[in-house]
Amino acid sequence: MKNQLNRRDFIKTVAATGVGLVIGDDLLAALNHDVHSGPFRFGVAGAPMEKVRIGYVGVGGMGTAHVENLLKIEGAEIVAVCDIVESRVKRAQDMVEKAGFKRPDGYSKNDFDWQHVCERPDIDLVYSATPWQWHVPVSLAAMRSGKHAVTEVPAALTLDECWELVEAAEETGKYCIMMENCNYDKVEMMILNMVKKGMFGELLHAECGYLHDLRAVKYDMEGEGVWRRDFSMHRNGDLYPTHGLGPIMQCMDINRGNYFDYLVSFGTKTRGLHEYAVNRFGAGAPEAGEKFTLSDIVTTVIRTMNGETIVVTHDTSSPRPYSRDIMVQGTHGLVRKYPEPKIYIEGVSQTDDKWEPINEYLKKYQHPVWVELEGASAGAGHGGMDFIEDYRLINALLKGETPDMDVYDAVAMSVVTPLSELSIAREGKPVKFPDFTRGMWKKPRELPVMRV
Ligand SMILES: NC(=O)c1ccc[n+]([C@@H]2O[C@H](COP(=O)([O-])OP(=O)(O)OC[C@H]3O[C@@H](n4cnc5c(N)ncnc54)[C@H](O)[C@@H]3O)[C@@H](O)[C@H]2O)c1
DSSP states (O other): OGGGOOHHHHHHHHHHHSTTTTOOHHHHHHTTOOOOOSOOOTTOOOOOOSOEEEEEEOOSHHHHHHHHHHTTSTTEEEEEEEOSSHHHHHHHHHHHHHTTSOOOEEEOSSTTTHHHHHHOTTOSEEEEOOOGGGHHHHHHHHHHTTOEEEEOSOSOSSHHHHHHHHHHHHHHOOOEEEOOGGGGOHHHHHHHHHHHTTTTOSEEEEEEEEEOOOHHHHTOSSSTHHHHHHHHHHOOSOSOOHHHHHHHHHHTTBTTTBOEEEEEEEEOOOOHHHHHHHHHHOTTSGGGGOOOOSOSEEEEEEEETTSOEEEEEEEOSSOOOOBOOOEEEESSEEEEOSSSOEEEETTTSSSTTOOEESHHHHHHHOOHHHHHHHHHHTTSTGGGHHHHHHHHHHHHHHHTOOOSOOHHHHHHHHTHHHHHHHHHHTTTOOEEOOOTTTTGGGSOOOOGGGOO
16 A cells, blocks of 8 residues: 555645544555656756846845845845835845845735746846745745745745655756755854764764744744744644754765654643743733644654664743754764853863863864855854855855755755654654655765865
């Protein structure tokens, strides 16, 4: 039975049975027995470009930060800007003009005006930083109109959407790139560099996640609160896995000789947002009557094909200091980033069995990308990493090199959301990762960010 089921049958059955509570193991196995047609374009680079003409969709908080970065990157040209809020379009147009470029055309007629951006013949790339529900429609329209698709995180929200992105990228030969800025953080890049130099020996285990008190943000009526709280009312899984998993995935060569095998997820009870609403708005306020589904803390454990384990935490509704929980451990030692970075490597660290600060390691093992771009990235968002990711994207396209992340990387991380939901709904049962690469992950290949 399992080999006859295709992905869409699977999705339909899940929908019909109600979030997988009664899904049999045959159905789960179907995730890994999908048959696809179409040209396979694993790691294929495009031709060099003289300039990269960009249509930008969604110029709220993050989109505006990207526009600001792109204006400083030679070869990037913003041709069109789209947002449903007209004043934000105007703000972005003004920024472009003030930087000395031609004023981009503005689009703000309705929720779907980005379709007109995608259709323009004078655009190479559609870059979106919209609310999550728009990422896939915009990316698909971009690729199907012959443009590269670049999206903020996460790339997709459901298993079906992940496959749609893969299929569209393969059919059109266009890139579908998810902008995971945390891959470019200074400490994470140092860790990656050390892993690739074998400093931790063979990798065994990692921890990561997104642990960020977003209670106030989820009730903010200007920015993300407009759309983000809603996801806490309808979903229960790790809703934001990519900030933690991105850097770990690179350390573990996922899609480059290694792959995620299966995961199990557990969720706590749901308390934080309701308690916050009662305290902030009062027990009788409409906000206090809202019902939430998202567990306050979601813990996922992934086992990789090469035998490593990864603990991924999602925690956005509790009072707590910010963390991405980054920890990487191998047969020779380990490094932990939060709360303060510290490291221990057997035979290298000053004292046996004792942590030491990473300062000296940062001098010695600074990733070459940071050596090159630290000055240029100074003052940019999130400690400079946002500029570095935009710079690397534009420069890869200009040179005709494969960008740092491809569609397979984007969906391998994003699919943790629906898979974790499935596991939680099934009381922690293991869920296999679908193989979006159809076996190509087994082939070691270059990690572009190590190509410097
Ligand atoms: N990588 C990071 O560090 C980071 C940080 C913040 C946000 N993000 C991601 O960036 C994205 C945007 O987040 P944000 O904080 O900028 O949110 P935001 O609400 O500030 O911005 C979203 C913008 O999209 C616009 N928009 C909504 N629907 C639209 C549509 N149909 N067409 C065109 N525009 C539309 C909104 O009007 C708004 O201006 C999200 O996916 C989020 O997860 C990433």
